[in-house]
Amino acid sequence: MTTAPTADWQTVAALKRDALSKKIPVGWRIPSSILDQVSETSTLNVLNIPRECGLLTEQELELTENYDATALIELMSGGKVKSYDVTLAFCKRAAIAQQLVNCCTEIMFEEALVRAKQCDDYLANEGRPMGPMHGLPISLKDSFNVKGIHTTIGYVSFISHPPATSNSVLVDILFRHGAVFYVKTNLPQSMMTADSHNNIFGRTLNPNKLCLTAGGSTGGEGALIKMRGSVLGLTTDVAGSNRIPALCNGISSFKPTAGRIPFGRKVPPGRVGSPGSILPVIGPEGHSVRDYELFMKTTIDSEPWDFDENTLNVPWRRVEPFKRPLRFGLIKGHPKRPLHPTIARTLHSAATLLKNAGHSMFLMDEKIPDLWDNALLTWKYFLLDPKRTPVQYVNASGEPWVPSIKTTAFPELVGWQASLDDLWDMNVARAKVLKAYHDLVVENKLDAILMPGYQATAVPHDTFGVPIYTMLQNLLNVREGHC
Amino acid sequence: MTTAPTADWQTVAALKRDALSKKIPVGWRIPSSILDQVSETSTLNVLNIPRECGLLTEQELELTENYDATALIELMSGGKVKSYDVTLAFCKRAAIAQQLVNCCTEIMFEEALVRAKQCDDYLANEGRPMGPMHGLPISLKDSFNVKGIHTTIGYVSFISHPPATSNSVLVDILFRHGAVFYVKTNLPQSMMTADSHNNIFGRTLNPNKLCLTAGGSTGGEGALIKMRGSVLGLTTDVAGSNRIPALCNGISSFKPTAGRIPFGRKVPPGRVGSPGSILPVIGPEGHSVRDYELFMKTTIDSEPWDFDENTLNVPWRRVEPFKRPLRFGLIKGHPKRPLHPTIARTLHSAATLLKNAGHSMFLMDEKIPDLWDNALLTWKYFLLDPKRTPVQYVNASGEPWVPSIKTTAFPELVGWQASLDDLWDMNVARAKVLKAYHDLVVENKLDAILMPGYQATAVPHDTFGVPIYTMLQNLLNVREGHC
Helix, strand or coil: CCCCCCHHHHHHHHHHHHHHCCCCHHHHHCCCCHHCCCCCCCCCCCCCCHHHCCCCHHHHHHHHHHHCCHHHHHHHHHHCCCHHHHHHHHHHHHHHHHHHCEEEEECHHHHHCCCHHHHHHHHHHHHHCCCCCCCCEEEECCCCCCCCCCCCCHHHHHHHCCCCCCHHHHHHHHHHHCEEEEEEEEEHHHHHCCCCCCCCEECCCCCCCCEECCCCCCCHHHHHHHHHCCCCCEEEEEECCCCCCHHHCEEEECCCCCCCCCCCCCCCCCCCCCCCCCCCCCEEEEECHHHHHHHHHHHHHHHHCCCCCCCCCCCCCCCCCCCCCCCEEEECCECCCCCHHHHHHHHHHHHHHHHHHHEEEEEEECCCCCHHHHHHHHHHHHCCCCCHHHHHEEEEEEECCCCCHHCCCCHHHHHCCCCHHHHHHHEEEEEEHHHHHHHHHHCCCCCCCCCCCCCCCCCCCCCCCCCCCCCHHHHCCCEECCC | CCCCCCHHHHHHHHHHHHHHHHHCHHCCCCHHHCCCCCCCCCCCCCCCHHHHHHCCCCCHHHHHCCCCHHHHHHHCCCCCCCHHHHHHHHHHHHHHHHHHCCCEEECHHHHHHHHHHHHHHHHHHHHHCCCCCCEEEEECCCCCCCCCCCCCCCCHHHHCCCCCCCCCHHHHHHHHHCEEEEEEECCCCHHCCCCCCCCCCCECCCCCCCEEEECCCCHHHHHHHCCCCEEEEEEEECCCCHHHHHHHHEEEEECCCCCCCCCCCCCCCCCCCCCCCCCEEEEEEEEEEHHHHHHHHHHHHHHHHHHCCCCCCCCCCCCCCCCCHHHEHHHHCCCEEEECCCHHHHHHHHHHHHCCCCCCEECCCCCCCCCHHHHHHHHHHHCCCCCCCCHHHHCCCCCCCHHHHHHCCCCHHCCCCCCHHHHHHHHHHHHHHHHHHHHHHCCCCEEEEEECCCCCCEEEECCCCCCCCCCHHHHCCCCCEEC
């Protein structure tokens, strides 16, 4: 599975980083006067540097800052803007972001510009766009396969793997519809912490304040999108990985129901064949809800079940917005992870705004099963592998664990190893939680549940801890938007 | 869970049988001259006895023999026939069937006739039928809960359980749409053999020839429906239980995809919380495909996901019949269970008829994964419980195992007990099978697969063995009709 490294892990990782670094054209380098201020202990906010550093033209600033994906596709499909120019703008801005917040793992600028030209030529020759994603640069988490590109997912031992020989199923689908892939993004070693930090690519920093976490596991995307080095990114989520980076960086995301978006031909951080009841999900991070609808509709209209045997054969259904007032469930949090004032205020503001708009709130805290217990149960599903495959992947190179691994653990589960018998009992416990929420939603005719994604805004590196709020949606397998 | 019996198991079981027997009105008893010929070693065909025994009126023969469920509902909804008369006819005929082939576990004739009268009154008072199942007598496998009625599922130890305090979710739904429940039907001890035989109710016989098996696990339904003591029955299927009785008795059935029909509030034969990848399914046995469509549409249009948290929230979709020729995959069988001449001939005839009608056949035998290995893998999922809960249920009363249990086993799996590690590997193996079939279907644009449900027609009692052909659909979780 992994071959023993021929050199020490530091050398192997440094070579990989150098190769990545060399993919940034010299002309796109940020002056050292700025870079010297960048460190993981700095309180610097780097959001204005793309605008201030002088590397981007006015048009490039305009294209990267003023549109969502839907608007950009409309411009490109109508021939008003070239995909080449949009792609070049996002490549440059991603290069700037990379130098500031270390968000990328693979740079595919050259391939992307060739591809963008193809899209432009197609439009010119055929008189119509390539598809609903025509010409759009899309960034993706490192765990997606792009043919010819490495998929190391932050394990040093995976550097010896050959480049991907085929695209992930979703990459194939979006490519067919006109997408341009230009950069893969950083994630945590093992993908099971909220700090996007590993021994190959290092740590992704939060562009709002470098000493804070960018979240994870899709934290490279979160930071890149916040920097507007990407307008739409492909992420995965099994415990909060699509939502934590959104709330840490200040962007938005959408986690669909498991099985809606094809998961085929991705590289997993652990053993395949889990008998757990919690399935990883692919979803978008970005800037606008209509972009997520475009992403979902485009993917599902492609009949992805023909390309992935584990994707639900369920057509896209458009639900007309309700004319009646909505009924929201409201969860205010758990005493073991009480909300910081900023989050409590935000939640209160959201609820108040909704109530003022005529919608109603149903307070659920006293009625739901214990959130901490549910999180603990969810976490157990991630510890089911008796072979501890991620440990093997780490040990194969001799690399150490990144620091956040030990801060992302339940003390109750130290040394815990499931038996097959435990797993039956876990499933019974999960079924009770599912039924409790189901009955609350049905009996109170709830349209949605409003709750915190975390007790705080972005926290200092390596202190995020266990994500008890986001895991609830994974345990229940409900869809969730984090905006 | 089960209390120790206060009397020996034989006495407890005999009392339960007596109570059942007393529910058959004296006037509906078959003369002993006929009953004396009934035995599990007899070669008698009893299909004509309902007509010949003189207990049914001409109208009762007409109502039970000449219509499918759709037609009966049409007659009742249009006021041409009363539900009371239809229900009485099926109650009488079920009573006759019970005396001949021992297919029932619970008789609810009195309750059913009261209910039928309600349906008739509703129509008279409201001027419209109660719903799409208006007035229809429906039979159900013993494992469904009907409020106030026992659910013993053939375990002597379950006789001490109180009657059901609520209906199964599906029973509630169909009841709301006008169904009349009048009889529950026999099944095997543990539900994991194809002989519907247990130590409470004894053995269901095949009405075509009493010395043959009626199949299982929904064999009581199969025999009752073949006797036309029911027009539509509710069944379950995790290895062939909905389809084996259909092929043994000569009726038809439909096994939907798991999660389409709500499974909530049924009584399972083993431990709940299985981490296995193979889910039990509810489906109908009956006489006509349009009845199955009616059943599926009625259930799914009821938005069953509101009543059962494990039911897929996927609306009913009507697919217009294709105008183009269809492409069938054809599987001819496995050398370890070669087809008997009758089945080979039937399969050949079906394929020939389809080809003559312009459809095409794609022979799959050389291309599919080994059917025996797949069946073995499927069976392993049924052996995952380290607590061996069915053994506990049997031992609790001191009853012995029925003979077919030992003939329904893979020699490869004697003494086998899964570890959690094995389960990961099993899931990987299953994923490969799933992908192999998926790719064959997609690449060859197959609309359906034609294959045997079993190597033979109905076999002598206790000789059915492992159902290698029907389990494939459970492993793959595809829908299947057996007609």
